[in-house]
Amino acid sequence: MEKHMSKKSRVRRSIDLMCECARDERGATAIEYALIACGVGAAIASTVFSFGSQLKTTFYDKIAAML
Secondary structure, three states: OOOOOHHHHHHHHHHHHHHHHHHHHHHHHHHHHHHHHHHHHHHHHHHHHHHHHHHHHHHHHHHHHHH
């Protein structure tokens, strides 16, 4: 079908497809949620790593001493 289109028509069709893709925002929401999830995960990981040894000293070692 596109073999019969003129070069100008094919260029215009390509431009229309690029504009349509630029206006499409369906994937943007998924990407935003993924970035938020990554941020939350990084915050949790940094908290666990920074307080991990303190929590071990505070809770596990005291429990082990009681046993």
